[in-house]
Amino acid sequence: MHLTLYNTLTRRHEPLVPADPANVSFYSCGPTVYDDAHIGNFRSFLAADTLRRFVQSPLCRLAGTPDGGSAHQSPTGRTVTHVMNITDVGHMTDDDNADGSGEDKMAEAGRRLTEAKKAGMLPADVQIDPKDPYAISRFYADRFLADARALGLLVAIQAERDPSLMPRPTQFIGAMVQMIAMLIKRGHAYAVGEPGKQVVYFDVQSFAAYGRLSNNTLEALRSGEGGRVLAANQSQKKHPADFLLWKHDPSHIMKWPTPWGEGYPGWHIECSAMAMARLGQAAFAREAKASQPGTPLLLGDENSLIDLHSGGEDNIFPHHECEIAQSCCALCRNPARGSFARMWVHCRHLMVEGEKMSKRKGNFHTARDLFARGVLPGALRLELIRTHYRSQANFTMQGLSDCQRMIDRWRRVYDAPPGDAAIDPLTHPVLTAFAAPLHEDLNVAGAIAEVNTWVNGIASPTAQDAAVMRHIDAVLGVLDRPVPTATATAIGVYVGGAQPTDEVEGLLAERAQARKAKDFAASDRIRDRLAAMGLTIKDVPGGKVEVGRRA
């Protein structure tokens, strides 16, 4: 058994065969930081995170590796270097003409922040200059990282120690400029306009494999444009599908000097440049070993820059199509035979209560909104990863509470007292049953079913069971999430964000008296009153009352 994934590039299930099974390189397209990330964004990031967790788990076997693919048999184990960008360059709101016009999204975010501040929607301690795009992107990036860490996104947790794992394009303008220069030099890009005030386009006709990922041909793209591409905006391009690499525009809110003029980079070049900068060393080291000294160092046909690349389904075209084109044309000896990444995985979108998520329908949720309503990060994570990543998932509040209950039942096993519990993850029957569906295109739903079947059969969990559950949760990442600490008083145990107040404490004491006197009508009235305050109670062993918040 070995891990197979659906490769968008070939439209087939294929084994994941990394260039170096001891260190898998993985690049994921991350968030833009003009606003808070919503749960749909997080579904995609969490799918990537779950894949990454499984690949680095000893439960995962990879094809074509000498030791049979089990990570733990290698002295150093298997590491996954997962990189996710945080896009902090402002792009344009109005992209009708693909030339970059309209309002800069960062400027728009600044305006929104100003309004929020006026309306008192922002905490008083937030000091940010809405005219400073760097301050805006930092503000939203920090909020994203906090949400991501709560949800157990390993890359965000690791980035606290190694920020290079979450690169920001404003720090890589130099790398982008180099790559653009290389594309011009190799005849895959061209600059138009008078010197110093130029726009640089990628020449799609120079790359025979353009369209391979999205299954579009240049003709199909042309016929599919349906009148939406204005001829007036196309005059300088050689082909309507040619896309922007650099734009001279001194009026842009973020701008940098380059040989083509002061301006800003196109939408796609950042990922190519950053993947190259952070993950490309290994591929070029392999190439240097294999090639003649003195020849220009370009990747050969079998040598991809990275092993895995992921994103949401909307990234397939144009973003990833363009990434492949740029990267291969800049880095490969035979561009049309390159693929940039060996494996391309794409996550389908999330629906909410059966409908497309939208602010107008009122079914638009950010992670932090849900947290503020008392949703626990573990439950949200499970709800977002439990559906197969290539199915359209339906997020529901019902599903969220289902997940919370599942987690509560699993935690009983997870929290069993530890002890002498040596288990072999490769042969343990529960773990092999859990890992089997995951090897088949990361079938998380199937794996969860195995966990439930197993947990149902446990009368009282042992140290061994706890050890097994830890292996499981290293992949799912739902138990190792922050849970609000319970506040205990003489009479109550407050959980799930509920806090003791004099009023509540008084009611609990009154209820205890009523119950003692067997005045159950009075006792039930108090429960109703607490319910009206948004609190649920239940009697727990020890004579105390557990107080929680109503979902």
Added chain:
RNA sequence: GGCCGCGUACCAAAGUGGUUGAAUGGAACGGAUUGCAAAUCCGUUGGACGCAAGUCCCUCGCCGGUUCGAAUCCGGCCGCGGCCUCCA
């Protein structure tokens, strides 16, 4: 207009040719427990006949086809969604 995907029982969601009347979780109902709840445990949840073992009928959007056999393969239709413009 072009390219692509999906539709499973009350809900969510696995399963992609036979042991599947359909995993798993929730929900509902019955029982144990509780003053009542909550939590937990046991059982039931397409229909008919039967005390039962069981037998028969109808099921995986709809219609048709391939096959000894289909939720699973093929065709048509309907519905939903994605991309073709920034978007996970």
